[in-house]
Amino acid sequence: MNEDLKQKNTRLIKKLMFVVLGMFGFGYALVPIYDVFCDITGLNGKTAEEAVQEGVYQVDVSRELTLEFVTSLNKKAPLKFSSEVKKMKLHPGKYYTVNFYAENLTDKKMLARAIPSVTPGLAAEFLKKTECFCFSEQEFKPLERKVMPVRFVIDPKIPERFKTVTLAYTFFDNTETSVKN
Amino acid sequence: MSANVAAHDDHHDHGPEKGIVRWIVTTNHKDIGTLYLAFALVMFFVGGTMALIIRSELFEPGMQFVDPQFFNSMTTMHALVMVFGAVMPAFVGLANWQIPMMIGAPDMALPRMNNMSFWMLVAGVLLLASTLFMEGGAPAGGWTLYPPLVLQTGDALPFAIFSVHLLGISSIMGAINVIATIFNMRAPGMTLMKMPLFVWTWLITAFLLIAIMPVFAGAVTMLLTDRFFDTSFFDAAGGGDPVLYQHIFWFFGHPEVYVMILPTFGVASTIIPVFARKPLFGYASMVYATAAIAFLSFIVWAHHMFTVGMPVAGELYFMYATMLIAVPTGVKIFNWTATMWKGAMTFETPMLFSIAFVVLFTMGGFTGLMMAVAPVDFQYHDTYFIVAHFHYTLVPASIFILMAAGYFWLPKWTGNMYNERIGKLHFWLSAISVNILFFPQHFLGLAGMPRRIPDYAVQFADWNMISSIGAFIYGFSQLLFVYIVIDTIRGGTGEKVTDEVWEDAKKHSLEWTLPSPPPYHSFTTPPEKIPTEHF
Numbered sequence A: 001m002n003e004d005l006k007q008k009n010t011r012l013i014k015k016l017m018f019v020v021l022g023m024f025g026f027g028y029a030l031v032p033i034y035d036v037f038c039d040i041t042g043l044n045g046k047t048a049e050e051a052v053q054e055g056v057y058q059v060d061v062s063r064e065l066t067l068e069f070v071t072s073l074n075k076k077a078p079l080k081f082s083s084e085v086k087k088m089k090l091h092p093g094k095y096y097t098v099n100f101y102a103e104n105l106t107d108k109k110m111l112a113r114a115i116p117s118v119t120p121g122l123a124a125e126f127l128k129k130t131e132c133f134c135f136s137e138q139e140f141k142p143l144e145r146k147v148m149p150v151r152f153v154i155d156p157k158i159p160e161r162f163k164t165v166t167l168a169y170t171f172f173d174n175t176e177t178s179v180k181n
Numbered sequence B: 001m002s003a004n005v006a007a008h009d010d011h012h013d014h015g016p017e018k019g020i021v022r023w024i025v026t027t028n029h030k031d032i033g034t035l036y037l038a039f040a041l042v043m044f045f046v047g048g049t050m051a052l053i054i055r056s057e058l059f060e061p062g063m064q065f066v067d068p069q070f071f072n073s074m075t076t077m078h079a080l081v082m083v084f085g086a087v088m089p090a091f092v093g094l095a096n097w098q099i100p101m102m103i104g105a106p107d108m109a110l111p112r113m114n115n116m117s118f119w120m121l122v123a124g125v126l127l128l129a130s131t132l133f134m135e136g137g138a139p140a141g142g143w144t145l146y147p148p149l150v151l152q153t154g155d156a157l158p159f160a161i162f163s164v165h166l167l168g169i170s171s172i173m174g175a176i177n178v179i180a181t182i183f184n185m186r187a188p189g190m191t192l193m194k195m196p197l198f199v200w201t202w203l204i205t206a207f208l209l210i211a212i213m214p215v216f217a218g219a220v221t222m223l224l225t226d227r228f229f230d231t232s233f234f235d236a237a238g239g240g241d242p243v244l245y246q247h248i249f250w251f252f253g254h255p256e257v258y259v260m261i262l263p264t265f266g267v268a269s270t271i272i273p274v275f276a277r278k279p280l281f282g283y284a285s286m287v288y289a290t291a292a293i294a295f296l297s298f299i300v301w302a303h304h305m306f307t308v309g310m311p312v313a314g315e316l317y318f319m320y321a322t323m324l325i326a327v328p329t330g331v332k333i334f335n336w337t338a339t340m341w342k343g344a345m346t347f348e349t350p351m352l353f354s355i356a357f358v359v360l361f362t363m364g365g366f367t368g369l370m371m372a373v374a375p376v377d378f379q380y381h382d383t384y385f386i387v388a389h390f391h392y393t394l395v396p397a398s399i400f401i402l403m404a405a406g407y408f409w410l411p412k413w414t415g416n417m418y419n420e421r422i423g424k425l426h427f428w429l430s431a432i433s434v435n436i437l438f439f440p441q442h443f444l445g446l447a448g449m450p451r452r453i454p455d456y457a458v459q460f461a462d463w464n465m466i467s468s469i470g471a472f473i474y475g476f477s478q479l480l481f482v483y484i485v486i487d488t489i490r491g492g493t494g495e496k497v498t499d500e501v502w503e504d505a506k507k508h509s510l511e512w513t514l515p516s517p518p519p520y521h522s523f524t525t526p527p528e529k530i531p532t533e534h535f
């Protein structure tokens, strides 16, 4: 094969390898891009991961929304998990507190994490929590039962089309994998 | 002049090695092409056997032959073997044989890499097959490998993932080779817009491959670290999101289906003009349509995810973008039809398969269009309707065209004529049975039968039975093809074919100007004249 062609091939391979590596990186870049995209657009129903400051809102008594609560366990996590009420009517702008109960069914220490999710996704940014057990990992002593209050408000700016909002929590047993171990 | 050029070729002056060693160390494009094609044909039967296990179990409601876990392994492995072991390697095999001959080159640009990418493919597929014998069974969560389900795979998971890595590296090397060959090895006068469409479609496919295989490799690597190294890319407990996997997967997955169909389009555009005895209608528009499809394929991926709970804006965007793909695809169907229009057509086996492709692929395109409508896809999603859709776009399209390519070029490759009567029998059995096999699956899907289940409600019994009967006829008819291939290699009908094999084929593309069978190194002297019939 002549030298000229060899050189041309080598140069082309280098360029193409650059594309290959770039695309491998792009695959990983999709992870933060996805998070940022969802954050900006609020598409995936994630609520804020930290408590928001307790702001003051004008209570809108003319509107009433239904808020539903769903409690579930991932992969049969050995917990009992429920909420004080299954659903409630509420006014935007007013603060409410709802208790959640979780009980460790094992006689060992357990570290568990609850992940919230709101449906419809676009309503998530209007659900503001000032207190929630989901902000941090929960430590359960053997057979311990916890009462965990969630305090929240629905921002009155929530568009008219949202009549029913569902807040779901899933508890994950992280005892094996937690960094606190 | 010719001695002069040959002298440049330091390692090109000897013939093939003797015996089995020839096939292991070969760097010759024809040998490697043959290896790829033979391997793909074997895998076609391995994957086909799995399909027949699936169809046997579904012949009647109730559990008959296999347990559900193994059934699920079969659906998963059938898809992986067919996609990565049969269809993709078969097209790489065709590329190896045909691209150098079609652009007037002596060989592929990177012969040693060519050998390596073939053996890596074999390693990858063997590794994948070995998972069938592992503790916990082969992967059974579907070829899409969705977490969290796929993370429950037993010992097989890391092996399946490494196998995907190997297959990916092999495809990327193959793609780089194709691009280098097309960019750097074209004969003088063979400008880009004079290249046969098969070469064009492969060039675009190769770019698709180097863009998407790394992304897939990344996605499965994330699965691996999620399972073994405590990362949480897709694990909600650690702040990840399983839906993210679906986005990354389909960013690869949708272009991947076009990797399997674009070279199909290329072969069809090569065969139809020869038997219609007309130039291809709208050569330039074919090139642009291929490029447009390739571009669009990157921005429609979430039509596979209409039901994950995307907001309306997202559903609408992906719905319209997906429908847009039907436009360049329609251009192609139109051009093939216009090529045949008022042509002096004859119906040899390759042409029969190509015509069936145009008709049946169009049906697959239409069901695609139906599923592109987001609200109705909520009904079709994950039912047998989608199974019918993609099998219409893959079996009577990609597979039929691969068969057509076999009949079309085997006489060129071997110098012998195949048996036309058995060829036609193969065609008619395939064309009829493929419809008995897949058409009823539309009805099953619309009636609500989910995909990937080993047992079903009795109301689905009749169509499933018919579908299974079609499957067995189709599967066993393919043995005729094996017979014909072997028979043709060993002398065929005994009739020696001419250089151009098919009437006036020389006017369409360069390979027909070479002797049949062509010399071990294709064009050691560049061709003098480039055929321009396809303008």
Ligand code: HEM
Pocket: B144, B257, B258, B260, B261, B303, B304, B305, B322, B323, B325, B326, B329, B364, B365, B366, B367, B368, B369, B371, B372, B373, B377, B380, B381, B382, B386, B389, B390, B393, B394
């Ligand atoms: C007009 C062109 C096409 C359109 C509009 C289209 C549309 C779609 C849509 C909307 C789905 C998702 C359905 C669902 O999951 O509910 C789908 C699935 C699929 N399509 Fe197509 N399609 C087209 C052409 C093709 C072609 C050419 C191929 C392959 C050669 C193909 C292969 C597939 C495969 C394999 C799946 C299923 C993937 C899976 O879930 O396992 N499609 N198509």
Ligand SMILES: [Cu+2]
Pocket: B253, B254, B257, B300, B301, B303, B304
């Ligand atoms: Cu798609």
